[in-house]
Amino acid sequence: MKKIIPIEEGDYYWSDEGYRVFTPQYHLKRGYCCESGCRHCPYGYNVKTNKQ
Incomplete structure (x- = not known):
């Protein structure tokens, strides 16, 4: 179960x-x-390459 973040x-x-x-x-x-291509992703995920 995912932790709820206030x-x-x-x-x-x-x-x-x-x-x-x-x-x-x-x-x-x-x-x-979350690999959803968030606008401000600090983890560097790229939707086009599916890599961080």
Whole structure:
């Protein structure tokens, strides 16, 4: 079961389209890459090559 990470100030912002965009701060707190091609992935994942 995945650990629930409480969302705090600075963990996300709202895009112009109305989507919640997680920041590198949140991704680092989560502790792993989800391999979804997140906009601010601090782990260096590349969707095109499927590698970190």
